[in-house]
Amino acid sequence: MRKILFVLFGLCFLSTSAQFKRKNYKHIMESKSIYEIDAFLRDAHEDDPRRGILKKRVIKLMKEYIKNAHPADPRVKDFKDKIAILNKKASTKITFEEMSARIKKKKIEEYKAKLKARIQAGQQNQGFAQNQKPSIRYQGSVYRPGAPSNVRKNTAGTDQQSYVDTDVEQAATSVETVRSRQAKQRNIYARRGSRGSSSSEEEFNRLMSEQSIAKDQKTLEVLNKLFDNDPSSKDTIVLIENKSDCNIVVVMEKNNGEEFKLPIPANNENTIVIPKGDYILRSNVCGGTYSSEKTINKSLIIALNNPS
Incomplete structure:
Protein backbone atom coordinates (compact mmCIF):
# COMPACT_ATOMS: atom_id res chain seq x y z
CA MET A 1 0.00 0.00 0.00
CA ILE A 94 -10.30 33.38 -28.97
CA THR A 95 -13.44 31.60 -27.79
CA PHE A 96 -15.26 28.93 -29.79
CA GLU A 97 -18.14 31.34 -30.45
CA GLU A 98 -15.75 33.98 -31.78
CA MET A 99 -14.05 31.44 -34.03
CA SER A 100 -17.44 30.28 -35.40
CA ALA A 101 -18.43 33.88 -36.07
CA ARG A 102 -15.15 34.45 -37.93
CA ILE A 103 -15.70 31.39 -40.11
CA LYS A 104 -19.27 32.43 -40.91
CA LYS A 105 -18.20 35.96 -41.79
CA LYS A 106 -15.40 34.65 -44.01
CA LYS A 107 -17.78 32.33 -45.87
CA ILE A 108 -20.31 35.11 -46.44
CA GLU A 109 -17.55 37.35 -47.80
CA GLU A 110 -16.50 34.55 -50.17
CA TYR A 111 -20.04 34.24 -51.50
CA LYS A 112 -20.31 38.01 -51.89
CA ALA A 113 -17.09 38.04 -53.90
CA LYS A 114 -18.29 35.15 -56.07
CA LEU A 115 -21.62 36.85 -56.67
CA LYS A 116 -19.94 40.18 -57.50
CA ALA A 117 -17.70 38.41 -60.01
CA ARG A 118 -20.72 36.75 -61.61
CA ILE A 119 -22.52 40.07 -61.90
CA GLN A 120 -19.50 41.75 -63.50
CA ALA A 121 -18.96 38.84 -65.87
CA GLY A 122 -22.66 38.76 -66.64
CA GLN A 123 -22.64 42.33 -67.88
CA GLN A 124 -20.16 41.23 -70.54
CA ASN A 125 -21.60 37.81 -71.36
CA GLN A 126 -25.37 37.78 -70.73
CA GLY A 127 -24.98 37.15 -67.03
CA PHE A 128 -22.61 34.17 -67.18
CA ALA A 129 -18.86 33.64 -67.08
CA GLN A 130 -17.60 30.72 -69.12
CA ASN A 131 -16.21 27.70 -67.26
CA GLN A 132 -17.16 29.19 -63.89
CA LYS A 133 -17.61 26.57 -61.19
CA PRO A 134 -19.80 26.87 -58.10
CA SER A 135 -18.05 27.59 -54.82
CA ILE A 136 -20.17 25.08 -52.93
CA ARG A 137 -18.43 21.76 -52.50
CA TYR A 138 -20.56 18.67 -52.61
CA GLN A 139 -20.38 14.96 -53.02
CA GLY A 140 -22.46 12.78 -55.29
CA SER A 141 -22.46 9.77 -57.54
CA VAL A 142 -23.36 9.56 -61.21
CA TYR A 143 -25.95 6.96 -62.10
CA ARG A 144 -25.17 4.97 -65.23
CA PRO A 145 -27.58 3.37 -67.70
CA GLY A 146 -27.92 -0.35 -67.17
CA ALA A 147 -27.23 -0.34 -63.41
CA PRO A 148 -29.91 -2.55 -61.78
CA SER A 149 -30.63 -0.09 -58.96
CA ASN A 150 -30.98 2.93 -61.26
CA VAL A 151 -32.76 1.69 -64.40
CA ARG A 152 -36.53 2.02 -64.63
CA LYS A 153 -38.31 -0.67 -66.57
CA ASN A 154 -40.02 0.59 -69.69
CA THR A 155 -43.60 -0.59 -69.46
CA ALA A 156 -44.45 0.77 -72.88
CA GLY A 157 -42.42 -1.97 -74.57
CA THR A 158 -40.24 0.43 -76.57
CA ASP A 159 -36.46 0.58 -76.78
CA GLN A 160 -36.22 3.82 -74.79
CA GLN A 161 -33.60 4.03 -72.03
CA SER A 162 -34.18 5.79 -68.70
CA TYR A 163 -31.70 6.74 -66.00
CA VAL A 164 -31.40 8.92 -62.95
CA ASP A 165 -29.49 12.20 -62.97
CA THR A 166 -26.82 13.22 -60.46
CA ASP A 167 -28.71 14.95 -57.65
CA VAL A 168 -27.09 16.28 -54.50
CA GLU A 169 -28.47 18.42 -51.70
CA GLN A 170 -26.18 20.97 -50.07
CA ALA A 171 -26.97 22.71 -46.80
CA ALA A 172 -25.51 26.20 -47.28
CA THR A 173 -24.00 26.80 -43.83
CA SER A 174 -20.36 27.53 -42.82
CA VAL A 175 -20.01 24.93 -40.06
CA GLU A 176 -22.17 22.10 -41.31
CA THR A 177 -21.31 19.36 -43.77
CA VAL A 178 -23.53 18.18 -46.62
CA ARG A 179 -26.68 16.75 -45.07
CA SER A 180 -28.55 13.64 -46.07
CA ARG A 181 -30.83 13.74 -49.09
CA GLN A 182 -34.42 14.69 -48.37
CA ALA A 183 -35.75 15.63 -51.80
CA LYS A 184 -38.03 13.02 -53.35
CA GLN A 185 -36.27 11.78 -56.44
CA ARG A 186 -37.92 10.49 -59.52
CA ASN A 187 -35.54 11.75 -62.22
CA ILE A 188 -35.83 10.33 -65.70
CA TYR A 189 -34.20 10.93 -69.03
CA ALA A 190 -36.17 9.42 -71.92
CA ARG A 191 -34.05 8.93 -75.00
CA ARG A 192 -35.57 10.52 -78.12
CA GLY A 193 -34.47 11.13 -81.66
CA SER A 194 -34.48 14.95 -81.99
CA ARG A 195 -31.69 17.21 -80.70
CA GLY A 196 -33.89 20.14 -79.63
CA SER A 197 -36.17 22.63 -81.35
CA SER A 198 -35.97 26.22 -82.52
CA SER A 199 -38.80 27.26 -80.16
CA SER A 200 -36.90 26.06 -77.07
CA GLU A 201 -33.78 27.89 -78.28
CA GLU A 202 -35.80 31.08 -78.68
CA GLU A 203 -37.16 30.70 -75.16
CA PHE A 204 -33.64 30.14 -73.85
CA ASN A 205 -32.37 33.34 -75.50
CA ARG A 206 -35.35 35.32 -74.18
CA LEU A 207 -34.88 34.11 -70.62
CA MET A 208 -31.14 34.76 -70.78
CA SER A 209 -31.81 38.36 -71.74
CA GLU A 210 -34.06 38.75 -68.70
CA GLN A 211 -31.27 37.89 -66.27
CA SER A 212 -30.77 40.91 -64.00
CA ILE A 213 -28.57 42.18 -61.20
CA ALA A 214 -31.66 42.51 -59.01
CA LYS A 215 -32.12 38.74 -59.16
CA ASP A 216 -28.48 38.17 -58.18
CA GLN A 217 -28.92 40.58 -55.28
CA LYS A 218 -31.91 38.55 -54.04
CA THR A 219 -29.73 35.44 -54.22
CA LEU A 220 -27.17 37.16 -51.97
CA GLU A 221 -29.88 38.07 -49.45
CA VAL A 222 -31.06 34.48 -49.30
CA LEU A 223 -27.45 33.28 -48.90
CA ASN A 224 -27.10 35.52 -45.87
CA LYS A 225 -30.28 34.04 -44.39
CA LEU A 226 -29.01 30.53 -45.02
CA PHE A 227 -25.71 31.31 -43.30
CA ASP A 228 -27.66 32.73 -40.37
CA ASN A 229 -29.57 29.42 -40.35
CA ASP A 230 -32.88 31.29 -40.42
CA PRO A 231 -35.68 28.69 -40.28
CA SER A 232 -38.26 31.40 -40.99
CA SER A 233 -36.93 31.92 -44.52
CA LYS A 234 -39.62 31.03 -47.05
CA ASP A 235 -37.21 30.93 -49.99
CA THR A 236 -34.33 28.67 -50.93
CA ILE A 237 -31.70 28.38 -53.67
CA VAL A 238 -31.52 25.81 -56.44
CA LEU A 239 -28.29 25.51 -58.43
CA ILE A 240 -28.46 23.49 -61.64
CA GLU A 241 -25.31 22.38 -63.46
CA ASN A 242 -25.81 21.81 -67.17
CA LYS A 243 -23.08 19.33 -68.12
CA SER A 244 -24.64 18.67 -71.51
CA ASP A 245 -23.61 20.16 -74.86
CA CYS A 246 -26.94 21.97 -75.36
CA ASN A 247 -28.47 25.14 -73.97
CA ILE A 248 -31.45 24.17 -71.83
CA VAL A 249 -34.38 25.71 -69.96
CA VAL A 250 -35.50 23.98 -66.75
CA VAL A 251 -39.14 24.58 -65.83
CA MET A 252 -40.00 24.27 -62.12
CA GLU A 253 -43.76 23.97 -61.58
CA LYS A 254 -45.04 24.35 -58.01
CA ASN A 255 -47.98 22.30 -56.79
CA ASN A 256 -50.17 25.43 -56.92
CA GLY A 257 -49.46 25.87 -60.66
CA GLU A 258 -46.84 28.63 -60.29
CA GLU A 259 -43.92 28.21 -62.71
CA PHE A 260 -40.28 29.27 -62.60
CA LYS A 261 -38.01 28.99 -65.64
CA LEU A 262 -34.23 28.84 -65.43
CA PRO A 263 -32.02 29.09 -68.55
CA ILE A 264 -28.64 27.33 -68.34
CA PRO A 265 -26.00 27.52 -71.10
CA ALA A 266 -24.20 24.37 -72.22
CA ASN A 267 -21.44 23.25 -69.83
CA ASN A 268 -22.34 25.94 -67.32
CA GLU A 269 -24.61 26.50 -64.34
CA ASN A 270 -27.21 28.92 -63.04
CA THR A 271 -29.05 29.56 -59.78
CA ILE A 272 -32.60 30.54 -58.96
CA VAL A 273 -34.34 31.62 -55.76
CA ILE A 274 -37.73 29.92 -55.36
CA PRO A 275 -40.27 29.45 -52.55
CA LYS A 276 -39.97 26.22 -50.60
CA GLY A 277 -42.42 23.49 -51.54
CA ASP A 278 -43.22 20.59 -53.87
CA TYR A 279 -42.16 20.92 -57.50
CA ILE A 280 -42.16 19.10 -60.81
CA LEU A 281 -38.96 19.83 -62.75
CA ARG A 282 -38.81 19.24 -66.48
CA SER A 283 -36.53 20.11 -69.38
CA ASN A 284 -35.38 19.02 -72.83
CA VAL A 285 -31.70 18.04 -72.65
CA CYS A 286 -30.24 17.55 -76.13
CA GLY A 287 -33.41 15.76 -77.23
CA GLY A 288 -33.80 13.79 -73.99
CA THR A 289 -36.75 14.62 -71.74
CA TYR A 290 -35.86 15.26 -68.10
CA SER A 291 -38.66 15.01 -65.52
CA SER A 292 -38.44 15.00 -61.73
CA GLU A 293 -40.70 15.42 -58.69
CA LYS A 294 -39.00 17.05 -55.70
CA THR A 295 -39.80 18.45 -52.30
CA ILE A 296 -37.44 21.42 -52.01
CA ASN A 297 -37.13 22.66 -48.44
CA LYS A 298 -33.46 23.70 -48.48
CA SER A 299 -30.72 24.57 -50.94
CA LEU A 300 -30.31 22.03 -53.72
CA ILE A 301 -27.78 21.23 -56.43
CA ILE A 302 -28.79 19.27 -59.54
CA ALA A 303 -26.40 18.10 -62.26
CA LEU A 304 -27.79 17.29 -65.73
CA ASN A 305 -25.65 15.31 -68.17
CA ASN A 306 -25.83 14.41 -71.85
CA PRO A 307 -28.26 11.53 -72.51
CA SER A 308 -26.33 8.46 -73.62
Missing part, protein backbone atom coordinates in the same frame (compact mmCIF):
# COMPACT_ATOMS: atom_id res chain seq x y z
CA ARG A 2 2.85 2.37 0.86
CA LYS A 3 4.49 1.66 -2.49
CA ILE A 4 1.28 2.51 -4.35
CA LEU A 5 0.85 5.77 -2.43
CA PHE A 6 4.50 6.64 -3.03
CA VAL A 7 4.15 6.07 -6.78
CA LEU A 8 0.95 8.16 -6.97
CA PHE A 9 2.57 10.96 -4.97
CA GLY A 10 5.60 10.89 -7.25
CA LEU A 11 3.46 11.10 -10.39
CA CYS A 12 1.47 14.03 -8.99
CA PHE A 13 4.69 15.81 -8.05
CA LEU A 14 6.19 15.32 -11.51
CA SER A 15 2.98 16.50 -13.20
CA THR A 16 2.77 19.60 -11.02
CA SER A 17 6.46 20.31 -11.51
CA ALA A 18 6.20 19.99 -15.31
CA GLN A 19 3.15 22.24 -15.38
CA PHE A 20 4.94 24.80 -13.23
CA LYS A 21 7.94 24.81 -15.54
CA ARG A 22 5.74 25.08 -18.62
CA LYS A 23 3.83 28.06 -17.22
CA ASN A 24 6.47 29.68 -15.05
CA TYR A 25 6.02 33.44 -15.48
CA LYS A 26 8.22 34.38 -12.51
CA HIS A 27 10.41 36.68 -14.62
CA ILE A 28 7.75 37.78 -17.08
CA MET A 29 8.13 41.46 -16.15
CA GLU A 30 11.68 41.43 -17.55
CA SER A 31 10.70 39.57 -20.72
CA LYS A 32 11.00 41.13 -24.17
CA SER A 33 9.63 38.08 -25.99
CA ILE A 34 6.44 38.71 -27.94
CA TYR A 35 5.35 35.07 -27.78
CA GLU A 36 6.08 34.70 -24.05
CA ILE A 37 4.14 37.84 -23.12
CA ASP A 38 1.29 36.87 -25.44
CA ALA A 39 1.11 33.44 -23.76
CA PHE A 40 1.05 35.10 -20.33
CA LEU A 41 -1.85 37.36 -21.32
CA ARG A 42 -3.81 34.30 -22.47
CA ASP A 43 -3.11 32.28 -19.31
CA ALA A 44 -3.04 34.87 -16.53
CA HIS A 45 -6.03 35.72 -14.36
CA GLU A 46 -8.07 38.66 -15.61
CA ASP A 47 -7.37 40.61 -12.40
CA ASP A 48 -3.58 40.08 -12.52
CA PRO A 49 -2.03 43.58 -12.09
CA ARG A 50 0.79 42.73 -14.50
CA ARG A 51 -1.64 42.55 -17.43
CA GLY A 52 -1.87 46.30 -18.08
CA ILE A 53 1.88 46.84 -18.29
CA LEU A 54 2.62 43.74 -20.36
CA LYS A 55 -0.25 44.36 -22.77
CA LYS A 56 1.17 47.78 -23.68
CA ARG A 57 4.66 46.29 -23.95
CA VAL A 58 3.70 43.47 -26.32
CA ILE A 59 1.76 45.87 -28.57
CA LYS A 60 4.82 48.12 -28.73
CA LEU A 61 7.10 45.14 -29.50
CA MET A 62 4.81 43.92 -32.29
CA LYS A 63 4.61 47.39 -33.84
CA GLU A 64 8.41 47.65 -33.83
CA TYR A 65 8.68 44.22 -35.45
CA ILE A 66 6.17 45.17 -38.16
CA LYS A 67 8.03 48.41 -38.84
CA ASN A 68 11.37 46.66 -39.41
CA ALA A 69 10.11 43.42 -41.00
CA HIS A 70 10.06 42.52 -44.68
CA PRO A 71 6.60 43.06 -46.26
CA ALA A 72 6.44 39.39 -47.22
CA ASP A 73 7.08 38.21 -43.66
CA PRO A 74 4.04 36.04 -42.72
CA ARG A 75 4.26 37.16 -39.09
CA VAL A 76 3.43 40.74 -40.08
CA LYS A 77 -0.22 39.92 -40.76
CA ASP A 78 -0.42 37.76 -37.64
CA PHE A 79 0.92 40.55 -35.44
CA LYS A 80 -1.42 43.11 -37.02
CA ASP A 81 -4.37 40.86 -36.22
CA LYS A 82 -3.16 40.41 -32.64
CA ILE A 83 -2.75 44.16 -32.16
CA ALA A 84 -6.32 44.69 -33.37
CA ILE A 85 -7.56 42.07 -30.89
CA LEU A 86 -5.54 43.49 -27.99
CA ASN A 87 -6.99 46.95 -28.65
CA LYS A 88 -10.44 45.49 -27.96
CA LYS A 89 -9.76 42.67 -25.49
CA ALA A 90 -7.44 41.77 -22.62
CA SER A 91 -5.69 39.01 -24.58
CA THR A 92 -5.54 37.28 -27.96
CA LYS A 93 -7.39 34.23 -26.64
Whole structure:
Protein backbone atom coordinates (compact mmCIF):
# COMPACT_ATOMS: atom_id res chain seq x y z
CA MET A 1 0.00 0.00 0.00
CA ARG A 2 2.85 2.37 0.86
CA LYS A 3 4.49 1.66 -2.49
CA ILE A 4 1.28 2.51 -4.35
CA LEU A 5 0.85 5.77 -2.43
CA PHE A 6 4.50 6.64 -3.03
CA VAL A 7 4.15 6.07 -6.78
CA LEU A 8 0.95 8.16 -6.97
CA PHE A 9 2.57 10.96 -4.97
CA GLY A 10 5.60 10.89 -7.25
CA LEU A 11 3.46 11.10 -10.39
CA CYS A 12 1.47 14.03 -8.99
CA PHE A 13 4.69 15.81 -8.05
CA LEU A 14 6.19 15.32 -11.51
CA SER A 15 2.98 16.50 -13.20
CA THR A 16 2.77 19.60 -11.02
CA SER A 17 6.46 20.31 -11.51
CA ALA A 18 6.20 19.99 -15.31
CA GLN A 19 3.15 22.24 -15.38
CA PHE A 20 4.94 24.80 -13.23
CA LYS A 21 7.94 24.81 -15.54
CA ARG A 22 5.74 25.08 -18.62
CA LYS A 23 3.83 28.06 -17.22
CA ASN A 24 6.47 29.68 -15.05
CA TYR A 25 6.02 33.44 -15.48
CA LYS A 26 8.22 34.38 -12.51
CA HIS A 27 10.41 36.68 -14.62
CA ILE A 28 7.75 37.78 -17.08
CA MET A 29 8.13 41.46 -16.15
CA GLU A 30 11.68 41.43 -17.55
CA SER A 31 10.70 39.57 -20.72
CA LYS A 32 11.00 41.13 -24.17
CA SER A 33 9.63 38.08 -25.99
CA ILE A 34 6.44 38.71 -27.94
CA TYR A 35 5.35 35.07 -27.78
CA GLU A 36 6.08 34.70 -24.05
CA ILE A 37 4.14 37.84 -23.12
CA ASP A 38 1.29 36.87 -25.44
CA ALA A 39 1.11 33.44 -23.76
CA PHE A 40 1.05 35.10 -20.33
CA LEU A 41 -1.85 37.36 -21.32
CA ARG A 42 -3.81 34.30 -22.47
CA ASP A 43 -3.11 32.28 -19.31
CA ALA A 44 -3.04 34.87 -16.53
CA HIS A 45 -6.03 35.72 -14.36
CA GLU A 46 -8.07 38.66 -15.61
CA ASP A 47 -7.37 40.61 -12.40
CA ASP A 48 -3.58 40.08 -12.52
CA PRO A 49 -2.03 43.58 -12.09
CA ARG A 50 0.79 42.73 -14.50
CA ARG A 51 -1.64 42.55 -17.43
CA GLY A 52 -1.87 46.30 -18.08
CA ILE A 53 1.88 46.84 -18.29
CA LEU A 54 2.62 43.74 -20.36
CA LYS A 55 -0.25 44.36 -22.77
CA LYS A 56 1.17 47.78 -23.68
CA ARG A 57 4.66 46.29 -23.95
CA VAL A 58 3.70 43.47 -26.32
CA ILE A 59 1.76 45.87 -28.57
CA LYS A 60 4.82 48.12 -28.73
CA LEU A 61 7.10 45.14 -29.50
CA MET A 62 4.81 43.92 -32.29
CA LYS A 63 4.61 47.39 -33.84
CA GLU A 64 8.41 47.65 -33.83
CA TYR A 65 8.68 44.22 -35.45
CA ILE A 66 6.17 45.17 -38.16
CA LYS A 67 8.03 48.41 -38.84
CA ASN A 68 11.37 46.66 -39.41
CA ALA A 69 10.11 43.42 -41.00
CA HIS A 70 10.06 42.52 -44.68
CA PRO A 71 6.60 43.06 -46.26
CA ALA A 72 6.44 39.39 -47.22
CA ASP A 73 7.08 38.21 -43.66
CA PRO A 74 4.04 36.04 -42.72
CA ARG A 75 4.26 37.16 -39.09
CA VAL A 76 3.43 40.74 -40.08
CA LYS A 77 -0.22 39.92 -40.76
CA ASP A 78 -0.42 37.76 -37.64
CA PHE A 79 0.92 40.55 -35.44
CA LYS A 80 -1.42 43.11 -37.02
CA ASP A 81 -4.37 40.86 -36.22
CA LYS A 82 -3.16 40.41 -32.64
CA ILE A 83 -2.75 44.16 -32.16
CA ALA A 84 -6.32 44.69 -33.37
CA ILE A 85 -7.56 42.07 -30.89
CA LEU A 86 -5.54 43.49 -27.99
CA ASN A 87 -6.99 46.95 -28.65
CA LYS A 88 -10.44 45.49 -27.96
CA LYS A 89 -9.76 42.67 -25.49
CA ALA A 90 -7.44 41.77 -22.62
CA SER A 91 -5.69 39.01 -24.58
CA THR A 92 -5.54 37.28 -27.96
CA LYS A 93 -7.39 34.23 -26.64
CA ILE A 94 -10.30 33.38 -28.97
CA THR A 95 -13.44 31.60 -27.79
CA PHE A 96 -15.26 28.93 -29.79
CA GLU A 97 -18.14 31.34 -30.45
CA GLU A 98 -15.75 33.98 -31.78
CA MET A 99 -14.05 31.44 -34.03
CA SER A 100 -17.44 30.28 -35.40
CA ALA A 101 -18.43 33.88 -36.07
CA ARG A 102 -15.15 34.45 -37.93
CA ILE A 103 -15.70 31.39 -40.11
CA LYS A 104 -19.27 32.43 -40.91
CA LYS A 105 -18.20 35.96 -41.79
CA LYS A 106 -15.40 34.65 -44.01
CA LYS A 107 -17.78 32.33 -45.87
CA ILE A 108 -20.31 35.11 -46.44
CA GLU A 109 -17.55 37.35 -47.80
CA GLU A 110 -16.50 34.55 -50.17
CA TYR A 111 -20.04 34.24 -51.50
CA LYS A 112 -20.31 38.01 -51.89
CA ALA A 113 -17.09 38.04 -53.90
CA LYS A 114 -18.29 35.15 -56.07
CA LEU A 115 -21.62 36.85 -56.67
CA LYS A 116 -19.94 40.18 -57.50
CA ALA A 117 -17.70 38.41 -60.01
CA ARG A 118 -20.72 36.75 -61.61
CA ILE A 119 -22.52 40.07 -61.90
CA GLN A 120 -19.50 41.75 -63.50
CA ALA A 121 -18.96 38.84 -65.87
CA GLY A 122 -22.66 38.76 -66.64
CA GLN A 123 -22.64 42.33 -67.88
CA GLN A 124 -20.16 41.23 -70.54
CA ASN A 125 -21.60 37.81 -71.36
CA GLN A 126 -25.37 37.78 -70.73
CA GLY A 127 -24.98 37.15 -67.03
CA PHE A 128 -22.61 34.17 -67.18
CA ALA A 129 -18.86 33.64 -67.08
CA GLN A 130 -17.60 30.72 -69.12
CA ASN A 131 -16.21 27.70 -67.26
CA GLN A 132 -17.16 29.19 -63.89
CA LYS A 133 -17.61 26.57 -61.19
CA PRO A 134 -19.80 26.87 -58.10
CA SER A 135 -18.05 27.59 -54.82
CA ILE A 136 -20.17 25.08 -52.93
CA ARG A 137 -18.43 21.76 -52.50
CA TYR A 138 -20.56 18.67 -52.61
CA GLN A 139 -20.38 14.96 -53.02
CA GLY A 140 -22.46 12.78 -55.29
CA SER A 141 -22.46 9.77 -57.54
CA VAL A 142 -23.36 9.56 -61.21
CA TYR A 143 -25.95 6.96 -62.10
CA ARG A 144 -25.17 4.97 -65.23
CA PRO A 145 -27.58 3.37 -67.70
CA GLY A 146 -27.92 -0.35 -67.17
CA ALA A 147 -27.23 -0.34 -63.41
CA PRO A 148 -29.91 -2.55 -61.78
CA SER A 149 -30.63 -0.09 -58.96
CA ASN A 150 -30.98 2.93 -61.26
CA VAL A 151 -32.76 1.69 -64.40
CA ARG A 152 -36.53 2.02 -64.63
CA LYS A 153 -38.31 -0.67 -66.57
CA ASN A 154 -40.02 0.59 -69.69
CA THR A 155 -43.60 -0.59 -69.46
CA ALA A 156 -44.45 0.77 -72.88
CA GLY A 157 -42.42 -1.97 -74.57
CA THR A 158 -40.24 0.43 -76.57
CA ASP A 159 -36.46 0.58 -76.78
CA GLN A 160 -36.22 3.82 -74.79
CA GLN A 161 -33.60 4.03 -72.03
CA SER A 162 -34.18 5.79 -68.70
CA TYR A 163 -31.70 6.74 -66.00
CA VAL A 164 -31.40 8.92 -62.95
CA ASP A 165 -29.49 12.20 -62.97
CA THR A 166 -26.82 13.22 -60.46
CA ASP A 167 -28.71 14.95 -57.65
CA VAL A 168 -27.09 16.28 -54.50
CA GLU A 169 -28.47 18.42 -51.70
CA GLN A 170 -26.18 20.97 -50.07
CA ALA A 171 -26.97 22.71 -46.80
CA ALA A 172 -25.51 26.20 -47.28
CA THR A 173 -24.00 26.80 -43.83
CA SER A 174 -20.36 27.53 -42.82
CA VAL A 175 -20.01 24.93 -40.06
CA GLU A 176 -22.17 22.10 -41.31
CA THR A 177 -21.31 19.36 -43.77
CA VAL A 178 -23.53 18.18 -46.62
CA ARG A 179 -26.68 16.75 -45.07
CA SER A 180 -28.55 13.64 -46.07
CA ARG A 181 -30.83 13.74 -49.09
CA GLN A 182 -34.42 14.69 -48.37
CA ALA A 183 -35.75 15.63 -51.80
CA LYS A 184 -38.03 13.02 -53.35
CA GLN A 185 -36.27 11.78 -56.44
CA ARG A 186 -37.92 10.49 -59.52
CA ASN A 187 -35.54 11.75 -62.22
CA ILE A 188 -35.83 10.33 -65.70
CA TYR A 189 -34.20 10.93 -69.03
CA ALA A 190 -36.17 9.42 -71.92
CA ARG A 191 -34.05 8.93 -75.00
CA ARG A 192 -35.57 10.52 -78.12
CA GLY A 193 -34.47 11.13 -81.66
CA SER A 194 -34.48 14.95 -81.99
CA ARG A 195 -31.69 17.21 -80.70
CA GLY A 196 -33.89 20.14 -79.63
CA SER A 197 -36.17 22.63 -81.35
CA SER A 198 -35.97 26.22 -82.52
CA SER A 199 -38.80 27.26 -80.16
CA SER A 200 -36.90 26.06 -77.07
CA GLU A 201 -33.78 27.89 -78.28
CA GLU A 202 -35.80 31.08 -78.68
CA GLU A 203 -37.16 30.70 -75.16
CA PHE A 204 -33.64 30.14 -73.85
CA ASN A 205 -32.37 33.34 -75.50
CA ARG A 206 -35.35 35.32 -74.18
CA LEU A 207 -34.88 34.11 -70.62
CA MET A 208 -31.14 34.76 -70.78
CA SER A 209 -31.81 38.36 -71.74
CA GLU A 210 -34.06 38.75 -68.70
CA GLN A 211 -31.27 37.89 -66.27
CA SER A 212 -30.77 40.91 -64.00
CA ILE A 213 -28.57 42.18 -61.20
CA ALA A 214 -31.66 42.51 -59.01
CA LYS A 215 -32.12 38.74 -59.16
CA ASP A 216 -28.48 38.17 -58.18
CA GLN A 217 -28.92 40.58 -55.28
CA LYS A 218 -31.91 38.55 -54.04
CA THR A 219 -29.73 35.44 -54.22
CA LEU A 220 -27.17 37.16 -51.97
CA GLU A 221 -29.88 38.07 -49.45
CA VAL A 222 -31.06 34.48 -49.30
CA LEU A 223 -27.45 33.28 -48.90
CA ASN A 224 -27.10 35.52 -45.87
CA LYS A 225 -30.28 34.04 -44.39
CA LEU A 226 -29.01 30.53 -45.02
CA PHE A 227 -25.71 31.31 -43.30
CA ASP A 228 -27.66 32.73 -40.37
CA ASN A 229 -29.57 29.42 -40.35
CA ASP A 230 -32.88 31.29 -40.42
CA PRO A 231 -35.68 28.69 -40.28
CA SER A 232 -38.26 31.40 -40.99
CA SER A 233 -36.93 31.92 -44.52
CA LYS A 234 -39.62 31.03 -47.05
CA ASP A 235 -37.21 30.93 -49.99
CA THR A 236 -34.33 28.67 -50.93
CA ILE A 237 -31.70 28.38 -53.67
CA VAL A 238 -31.52 25.81 -56.44
CA LEU A 239 -28.29 25.51 -58.43
CA ILE A 240 -28.46 23.49 -61.64
CA GLU A 241 -25.31 22.38 -63.46
CA ASN A 242 -25.81 21.81 -67.17
CA LYS A 243 -23.08 19.33 -68.12
CA SER A 244 -24.64 18.67 -71.51
CA ASP A 245 -23.61 20.16 -74.86
CA CYS A 246 -26.94 21.97 -75.36
CA ASN A 247 -28.47 25.14 -73.97
CA ILE A 248 -31.45 24.17 -71.83
CA VAL A 249 -34.38 25.71 -69.96
CA VAL A 250 -35.50 23.98 -66.75
CA VAL A 251 -39.14 24.58 -65.83
CA MET A 252 -40.00 24.27 -62.12
CA GLU A 253 -43.76 23.97 -61.58
CA LYS A 254 -45.04 24.35 -58.01
CA ASN A 255 -47.98 22.30 -56.79
CA ASN A 256 -50.17 25.43 -56.92
CA GLY A 257 -49.46 25.87 -60.66
CA GLU A 258 -46.84 28.63 -60.29
CA GLU A 259 -43.92 28.21 -62.71
CA PHE A 260 -40.28 29.27 -62.60
CA LYS A 261 -38.01 28.99 -65.64
CA LEU A 262 -34.23 28.84 -65.43
CA PRO A 263 -32.02 29.09 -68.55
CA ILE A 264 -28.64 27.33 -68.34
CA PRO A 265 -26.00 27.52 -71.10
CA ALA A 266 -24.20 24.37 -72.22
CA ASN A 267 -21.44 23.25 -69.83
CA ASN A 268 -22.34 25.94 -67.32
CA GLU A 269 -24.61 26.50 -64.34
CA ASN A 270 -27.21 28.92 -63.04
CA THR A 271 -29.05 29.56 -59.78
CA ILE A 272 -32.60 30.54 -58.96
CA VAL A 273 -34.34 31.62 -55.76
CA ILE A 274 -37.73 29.92 -55.36
CA PRO A 275 -40.27 29.45 -52.55
CA LYS A 276 -39.97 26.22 -50.60
CA GLY A 277 -42.42 23.49 -51.54
CA ASP A 278 -43.22 20.59 -53.87
CA TYR A 279 -42.16 20.92 -57.50
CA ILE A 280 -42.16 19.10 -60.81
CA LEU A 281 -38.96 19.83 -62.75
CA ARG A 282 -38.81 19.24 -66.48
CA SER A 283 -36.53 20.11 -69.38
CA ASN A 284 -35.38 19.02 -72.83
CA VAL A 285 -31.70 18.04 -72.65
CA CYS A 286 -30.24 17.55 -76.13
CA GLY A 287 -33.41 15.76 -77.23
CA GLY A 288 -33.80 13.79 -73.99
CA THR A 289 -36.75 14.62 -71.74
CA TYR A 290 -35.86 15.26 -68.10
CA SER A 291 -38.66 15.01 -65.52
CA SER A 292 -38.44 15.00 -61.73
CA GLU A 293 -40.70 15.42 -58.69
CA LYS A 294 -39.00 17.05 -55.70
CA THR A 295 -39.80 18.45 -52.30
CA ILE A 296 -37.44 21.42 -52.01
CA ASN A 297 -37.13 22.66 -48.44
CA LYS A 298 -33.46 23.70 -48.48
CA SER A 299 -30.72 24.57 -50.94
CA LEU A 300 -30.31 22.03 -53.72
CA ILE A 301 -27.78 21.23 -56.43
CA ILE A 302 -28.79 19.27 -59.54
CA ALA A 303 -26.40 18.10 -62.26
CA LEU A 304 -27.79 17.29 -65.73
CA ASN A 305 -25.65 15.31 -68.17
CA ASN A 306 -25.83 14.41 -71.85
CA PRO A 307 -28.26 11.53 -72.51
CA SER A 308 -26.33 8.46 -73.62
